[in-house]
Structures are given as C-alpha cells and as structure tokens.
Amino acid sequence: MTDILITEFMDAPAVDSLRTEFEVHYDPDLHQDAAGIAGRLGSARALIVRNRTRVDRGLLAAGPRLVAVGRLGVGLDNIDLDACAERGVSVHPATGANVTAVAEYVIAAMLMMLRGAYHATDRVLAGSWPRTELVGREASGKTLGIVGFGAIGRAVAQRAVAFGVDVAAYDPVLAPDDPAWSTPGVRRFDALATMLAECDVVTLHVPLTGATRHLVGAAEIEAMKPGACIVNTARGGVLDEAALAQALMSGRLGAAALDVFEDEPLPAGSPLAGVPNLYLTPHIAGLTEEANARTGVLVASLVRRTLTSASDR
Secondary structure (H helix, E strand, O other), X not given: OOOEEEOOOOOHHHHHHHHOOOOEEEOOOHHHOHHHHHHHOOOOOEEEEOOOOOEOHHHHHOOOOOOEEEEOOOOOOOEOHHHHHHHOOEEEEOOOOXXXXXXXXXXXXXXXXXXXXXXXXXXXXXXXXXXXXXXXXXXXXXXXXXXXXOHHHHHHHHHHHHOOOEEEEEOOOOOOOOHHHHOOOEEEEOOHHHHHOOOOEEEEOOOOOOOOOOOEOHHHHHXXXXXXXXXXXXXXXXXXXXXHHHHHHHOOOOEEEEOOOOOOOOOOOOOOOOOXXXXXXXXXXXXXXXXXXXXXXXXXXXXXXXXXXXXXX
C-alpha cells in the first residue's frame, strides 16, 4: 500500500529519506501516464510532482486519502489550488530552493546576449576569424528591467548590481513601502511600459495567472528599446511567443533567452522555429545539482510533517 506517490524525478537522498518512514512508489516517468497515476493514487496520502503532472479535480478524485501535494518547484499553475482547498489537501511548493540557480541563469543569459560572442565555435574551428562581427556590449552601465520583484527578482538584482548594472523593477503586487524596494541600486517603476522603454535587458519573474498571461506582448515589445534583450524563466504564457518571434525576425529586439514555453515540450510548428538570436533551454533554469538537492530535502520535510501531523489527529 502506497503512502507517497512520486511521479517525476526527485533527488535520490530525499526519496530515500521518505522511505525510512513511509511506503513510497517512485516512478520519474509516471507523469507521462495519467491513467497510471490515477490507478496508483487510491491508497496514497501524499503526491509529489514537478510541473508535468496535472493535479486537477479528476486526479484528486482518484486519491480519496490524499492530504498533501508536494511540488518540486515553485510554480503552481499545474495544480488546481481551489480543488485542493475544497478537499482539504495542503500544497507544498519548494519556495526559495531554486532562487540562486534561476538568478545565476538570468545573469549568465544577460551577459551572453549582450556580448554576443559565444556562438562562433564552428566558424573558428573552420579557420574563420570573425572578430569585427562579434564586437558586443558590456553589461556595466546598462539597465536591467525586472518584472516581478519577489525572491528571485531580488536575487537577480543583487547580482546585477555587482556587475555595475542599473536595475529597474516593476511589481504591482508589491506595496510601495515594502522593504524590498530599499535594495541598493534598484529603482521602482509604477508603469510597465515606462520601465521597458529604459531597459537594455528585461527579465520576467511573475507567476502565470489570468492577469499575467501575455503580460509582455506586441505592445510591450514595441515599447522596449531597439536592440533590447529579454529573458524568460517564469512561465511561457507570460510572454507572447509569436510577438517575440516577429520582433527578433525584424531585428526590433537584439536577442532572447527562453527557458519556459506556452507548450512544453516545444511543439512542431512553433513560431520560434528558425528565429535568429534566440537561445532556448528545456525549463532547466532552476535545476542545478545544488538546487535539486535543496528542493528534494525541503519538499520531503514538508510532506513528512503534514503526514505525521495528520496521523496524530
């Protein structure tokens, strides 16, 4: 009888720690089989997922004993929070565990796009020497716009300031008197378009909701500086991919680095296919060896605490 069902990859020591107290069924590929998940959920008291398992009303109905859902990450758009609340199922994201990993990814992407010299390997090996074509820009003195000034946005700001970058930030959810706005080197903006017009690079750090879907679309891209770059490690739907592709094709934007997409994996026929100056990674910004270990430990501890508390009642 399964106590905890884990449907996506989890750090091995964290899985083993749960096995010392509970019956655990761990199958990192089970997310590909919705019927298989439902079939194994009947006796489970906890479900642990990443972002490819849809925890909706139908799946919850297959788990009458569920009291906890652990999320190996921070985005919750694949989990029906209202349905969980109605069922009394607590949801436990790995808040804070991947902050450093994402922040470092953003800084690396910013430097790579501004410099523009890191995609000449084949030409150099072939005997070409395209120095004049690869003269890029320095980050120092540029302006980085951060959309969403939560923990990750703040971590990006701290690292960017160390590179001599001016930081602008926009977050309508964060109160104007929030202590976060006192971060050294950060200017707060009340209007997204106003901020975008000043930025050489823009990075997105907001959850995907009805209000943030296509938050950055054709109009917002048009408001950006010509040649500006954009990084998205938040959620694919926050950025209009078709509008981005058009802006890159026309040269309106200089470059983009995307780690997240509206549909994952990226489907055939995506508007992003064949677009120049575009760097794509498979939703991995928050995944490092260190972040994966922290995430596993944190979610395991939260799920363990919930199950133990439920047993005590």
